[in-house]
Amino acid sequence: MDLAYGADYDAFREEVKAFIRDHKHRQPQPGDGLRSQALKDWQSVLIEHGYHSRTVPRDYGGYGAEPDIIKSRIISEEFGAERVHRGFNGQGVTMLTPVLLEMGTEEQKQAFVSPTINAEIIWCQGYSEPGAGSDLASLTTKAELDGDEWVINGQKIWTSTAHHADWMFCLVRTEPDAPKHLGISFLLFRMDTPGIEIRPLVDMTGDANFNEVFFTDVRVPKNQIIGERGQGWQVANAVLGHERGSLATPDAATNRLNGVKRLMREESISGQPIIDNPVFRDRLMRLEGRVLAMQYNDMRLLSAKINKNQDVRLAKIIVKLIGTELRHEIECLGIDVMGEIGLSYGDNPHVKGLGSWQYQYMFYLGLIIGGGTSQIQKNIISERGLGMPKEPKMSAAEKAVKGA
Amino acid sequence: MEFGLSQDQLLLDDSVRKFLSAEVPLDAIRSLAAGEGSDASVWRGLADMGLAGVLIPEAHGGAEMGMLDAVVIAEALGYAACPGPFLSTAVMASYLLKEAGATDPLARMAAGEYRVGIAFSDVIGARKGQVTESDSKLSGQSLFAFDAEADAYLVALADGQVLMIEASEVKRASLTTIDKTRSVCELTFDASPACLVTDDMALVKQAILRGRAVQAADTLGAAQYMLDQAVAYSLERKQFNRVVGSFQAVKHMCAEMASQLEPCRAFVWYAGHAFDEASDDAAVTACHAKAHLAEVGQFVAKTSTEVHGGMGFTDLLGLHYWFKRIGFNRQLLGSPEAVRQEAAVLQGLCD
Numbered sequence: 001m002d003l004a005y006g007a008d009y010d011a012f013r014e015e016v017k018a019f020i021r022d023h024k025h026r027q028p029q030p031g032d033g034l035r036s037q038a039l040k041d042w043q044s045v046l047i048e049h050g051y052h053s054r055t056v057p058r059d060y061g062g063y064g065a066e067p068d069i070i071k072s073r074i075i076s077e078e079f080g081a082e083r084v085h086r087g088f089n090g091q092g093v094t095m096l097t098p099v100l101l102e103m104g105t106e107e108q109k110q111a112f113v114s115p116t117i118n119a120e121i122i123w124c125q126g127y128s129e130p131g132a133g134s135d136l137a138s139l140t141t142k143a144e145l146d147g148d149e150w151v152i153n154g155q156k157i158w159t160s161t162a163h164h165a166d167w168m169f170c171l172v173r174t175e176p177d178a179p180k181h182l183g184i185s186f187l188l189f190r191m192d193t194p195g196i197e198i199r200p201l202v203d204m205t206g207d208a209n210f211n212e213v214f215f216t217d218v219r220v221p222k223n224q225i226i227g228e229r230g231q232g233w234q235v236a237n238a239v240l241g242h243e244r245g246s247l248a249t250p251d252a253a254t255n256r257l258n259g260v261k262r263l264m265r266e267e268s269i270s271g272q273p274i275i276d277n278p279v280f281r282d283r284l285m286r287l288e289g290r291v292l293a294m295q296y297n298d299m300r301l302l303s304a305k306i307n308k309n310q311d312v313r314l315a316k317i318i319v320k321l322i323g324t325e326l327r328h329e330i331e332c333l334g335i336d337v338m339g340e341i342g343l344s345y346g347d348n349p350h351v352k353g354l355g356s357w358q359y360q361y362m363f364y365l366g367l368i369i370g371g372g373t374s375q376i377q378k379n380i381i382s383e384r385g386l387g388m389p390k391e392p393k394m395s396a397a398e399k400a401v402k403g404a
Numbered sequence: 405m406e407f408g409l410s411q412d413q414l415l416l417d418d419s420v421r422k423f424l425s426a427e428v429p430l431d432a433i434r435s436l437a438a439g440e441g442s443d444a445s446v447w448r449g450l451a452d453m454g455l456a457g458v459l460i461p462e463a464h465g466g467a468e469m470g471m472l473d474a475v476v477i478a479e480a481l482g483y484a485a486c487p488g489p490f491l492s493t494a495v496m497a498s499y500l501l502k503e504a505g506a507t508d509p510l511a512r513m514a515a516g517e518y519r520v521g522i523a524f525s526d527v528i529g530a531r532k533g534q535v536t537e538s539d540s541k542l543s544g545q546s547l548f549a550f551d552a553e554a555d556a557y558l559v560a561l562a563d564g565q566v567l568m569i570e571a572s573e574v575k576r577a578s579l580t581t582i583d584k585t586r587s588v589c590e591l592t593f594d595a596s597p598a599c600l601v602t603d604d605m606a607l608v609k610q611a612i613l614r615g616r617a618v619q620a621a622d623t624l625g626a627a628q629y630m631l632d633q634a635v636a637y638s639l640e641r642k643q644f645n646r647v648v649g650s651f652q653a654v655k656h657m658c659a660e661m662a663s664q665l666e667p668c669r670a671f672v673w674y675a676g677h678a679f680d681e682a683s684d685d686a687a688v689t690a691c692h693a694k695a696h697l698a699e700v701g702q703f704v705a706k707t708s709t710e711v712h713g714g715m716g717f718t719d720l721l722g723l724h725y726w727f728k729r730i731g732f733n734r735q736l737l738g739s740p741e742a743v744r745q746e747a748a749v750l751q752g753l754c755d
Contacts, residue, residue: 001472001677002406070405265753275753278745284753285744289696292689296407296674297667303407310408315670318663375656378663382655385662386635389650 003299005070012071016078019049027085034088034122034164043087043119051075052087053117056097061114069306080251090161092116092123096169099186099235103227112188124191126156126170126213127236134376136171137180137233141215143172143187145222150174150187152195152218158370162198162211165191175230184232189220205362206346248323248367250294253330256360257291260284260334267338267352274337283333290326294319314385321377324368331361407670409476416469417476423449424484430722436487437584437725442553443487450488451516459498464510466498471614475621475676482625482733485725487585489551492522495618497558500566500611504602509556509568521554521571522615523591526562527608528738534562535593540600542567542593550736552578552587559591559598564605567598583732585725612737613687616694617675619733623701624668626726626733630708631661633723637712648713657707664700671696691747695740701730 005013023045032038046052047063054072056062065071079086093116100113115121132139141154152172162168167190175183191198195218200208227235261284264274274280297315304312334357335342344351345358368374382388394402409417427446435441450456458474460466467473474495481490493513497520501510512518523546526534535544542559549557557574560566575592602608635658638649648654675693678686705727709716716723734740748754 001408001410001673001680003677003681005405261753281748281754282741282744285692285747286695286699286740288747289692289699289744292692293667293671293696296670299407299674300670303405307406307408314662314666318666321659322663322667375652378656378659379652381659381662386655386658388635388639388655388658389647391652392646392650 005074009070009074013074013078016051016075019051020078020082020084023049024082024084034090034119039088040119042085043117046087047117051079053093053097056101056113056117060101060109061117069302073302076251088119090119090122091125092121092167092169093119095125096123099169099226099238102238103235108188108226121166122161122164124159124162124165124168124211124213126159126168128158129155130157134373136236137184139171139173139184141170141172142176143174143185143220145174146219148222150220150222150224152187152189152215152220154215156213156215157201157210159198159211159213160209162191162213163200163208167191168213169226171232171236174232178230181233182230184236185229186226186232186235187220188224188226189218193218193220195219203362203366205359205366209363209366248320248327250291250298250323253291253323253327254295256327256330256334257284257287260287260330260337263334263352264337269339277337280333280337283336287326287330287333290322291330294323294326314381317377317381317385320371321374321381324364325374328361328364328368331357331364335361407673409472409673413473413476416473417480419453420450420455420477420480421483423453424480424486428484428486430725433485433487433585433725434722444553446486447488447519448516450486450490451514454514455490456494456516457498457510457514458494460502460510460514464502464507465514466510467514470676471617471679472673472676474614474618475672478618478621479625479628479672482622482627482729483629485585485626485629485729489519489521489554491586491615491618491622492550492554493519496522496524496611496615499614500558500607501568501601503607503610504566504604506568506601518556519551519554520568521549521551521557522611523549523557523559524608524612524737525549527560527564527605527612529742530562535559537561537565537567537598538595540567540598541595542569542598543595544593546591546593548579548588548736549576549591550586550588552576552589557591558601559593560608563603564608565603566601566608568601569593569596569598573597581732582728583725585729586732588736609687613690614679615737616743617672617679617690619737620668620675620690620693620697621672623697623730623733624665624672626729627661627665627668627697627701627704627708630704630723630726630730631658631665633721634658634661634708634711637715641713648711654711657711661704661707665704668693668697668700688747688750691743691750694737695743695747698734698740698743702734705730 026042026045028038028042050063050065053062054065055067058064097113097116100109127136129139129141143150143152167188170187171184172187173183174185195216197214199212201210201212202208267274301312301316304310338352341350383390427449454467455477457466458469458477462468498513509518513520525547531547533544535542535546546559554571556568556570558566558568573596577590579588579590581588638654639647641648671693675689678689709727712723715721
């Protein structure tokens with residue numbers, strides 16, 4: 001056990017601190033939107049110094065550093081501690097760019113990587129469909145080749161940022177006769193292509209965090225495909241693996257828990273500081289124990305990634321399930337300790353502390369469901385983590401009887 | 405950066421587990437529970453491997469390892485539901501005697517020849533009047549002293565004094581608890597001659613905190629055993645022409661156990677490591693680890709029993725020995741609520 005990063009890394013940390021000190025004043029301010037010049041400028045500064053798109057090759061507009069998990073971690077720690085803007089990290093940056101670099105043609109990399117990481121092209125992800133949620137591979141939005149163009153018909157749902165996006169990366173069925181996992185392709189197209197209709201999907205928070213997107217005879221050039229026809233499922237899976245862990249980082253949980261702790265120390269109800277209420281205090285401490293478990297689990301995962309000497313398969317696949325449930329409960333405590341004020345929402349002037357407890361409470365319920373529901377996670381954990389069998393497939397005779 | 409066990413620790417873990425699977429089969433636990441046999445030979449075997457002296461300096465015949473090593477050992481002991489006084493003699497008493505400079509008994513303790521128990525109930529939570537000291541003589545009663553076979557006891561008084569007393573000087577009555585793999589007793593003192601070890605309450609608290617980290621590890625091991633058994637049983641037992649482990653209801657129970665338990669491994673390692681590094685957060689971490697493992701352990705103990713169906717409730721499988729071991733760890737040295745309260749006090753959240 002050696003939790004120090006070492007002298008070289010201490011020097012690197014000093015570099016990061018110095019960068020933050022010298023450049024912090026240039027970061028975007030609240031209100032600077034996705035299209036603002038302030039965000040684009042900040043993005044350039046970050047890339048130039050290696051604090052964004054750090055490992056994206058220089059030929060494609062990145063910083064071109066060798067992957068170094070510890071350096072990435074130090075950057076996160078320092079930016080997090082100083083609450084410095086991390087730049088634009090939409091789905092194009094976090095999910096599509098790695099795919100392009102891994103599976104795109106040279107032409108595609110040249111065309112898309114640099115504008116994507118520089119926030120000049122904003123992407124949305126077209127995966128889920130009304131009939132294909134947990135069972136994503138059963139998706140039915142189809143693309144048929146007509147001359148030099150794909151013709152797309154169907155519908156996507158849960159498409160965050162569709163209303164802001166310039167382009168979509170999208171899973172479509174191109175081989176209707178192939179087994180379901182082998183009949184999918186990964187297409188890219190502009191969102192202003194005729195035949196695309198976006199409808200905002202207002203969720204329980206009152207915001208439209210997601211959209212529905214409808215396709216009617218949408219024509220897309222044949223070469224806007226990543227990988228081969230029918231390979232789309234492999235491409236998508238590489239990306240989804242990346243998404244799951246990032247939905248529930250222990251650092252964010254720690255920040256929110258500390259927010260509740262501050263609230264409980266600073267606020268009083270009927271003259272009694274909330275922290276003096278032993279029931280609430282015990283709930284706080286119980287959550288703190290759970291957060292600590294996830295923090296040390298995270299350190300173990302980091303170590304395993306660096307040193308490649310531990311089997312952490314199970315430790316990794318439980319993070320989304322445990323992390324999202326934990327966040328939901330932390331937000332719940334933030335509401336409960338405030339009594340009637342806990343009802344407050346949005347612009348209510350009585351909202352206290354970090355605020356947004358009710359919003360986050362609902363938002364995290366969304367994340368318990370999104371990105372693979374808790375029930376799907378439990379299937380994955382029992383099958384891949386514990387070696388338990390998959391649900392047996394119904395025989396043709398059973399299907400006939402049950403009318404499936 | 406390396407968050408994990410060293411090669412030496414992996415070897416230690418492996419050799420302890422091999423020894424335990426050979427020397428502590430279920431039949432041995434059953435005999436002990438039936439009041440037949442004793443844990444003496446197992447304890448001697450563990451001492452021969454250096455485990456009784458895990459925290460004792462080499463100069464006094466110990467292995468001079470650290471708390472991270474101690475939690476690795478404790479996890480293996482919990483997995484095997486191994487009887488014996490590891491928590492009391494090898495961890496709490498060894499630590500306290502060493503720090504207090506009372507090194508005389510250490511060599512015999514490391515050799516497995518001298519078991520020093522702990523009688524800390526006046527500090528943990530006094531119930532039946534307190535033990536008093538006058539002129540190096542003890543009077544009163546101490547409950548739940550651990551273990552019942554010790555050669556001597558460290559008795560902690562409410563004011564932080566710790567006195568050592570030979571077992572022959574006290575009236576000792578075994579107390580029946582749920583857990584037959586560890587023994588506790590009631591000590592009655594009647595102007596019994598004892599010897600002052602320290603009057604430093606901080607040392608008592610530190611000994612208790614180390615005990616808690618080790619209990620957390622013991623529960624982790626016991627709960628891991630129960631999870632492994634549940635998965636294995638679910639893959640053997642058939643109903644409706646399928647192994648029951650192919651039903652989602654059962655798979656999800658196992659996934660829930662694994663999801664809660666797996667992060668505890670890193671938590672327990674850190675709890676041990678924090679003492680070795682004298683980190684500021686060692687005390688809070690030990691309290692949280694003890695309380696968190698108590699909760700997760702309880703969930704796993706219940707759920708694993710349920711996965712076994714009716715067989716889980718019977719004596720036939722012996723699964724209940726682990727269920728009870730987890731229950732024992734939950735209460736001894738403070739229930740989760742009490743320990744979490746201490747975690748809050750340590751952070752200055754309340755008095």
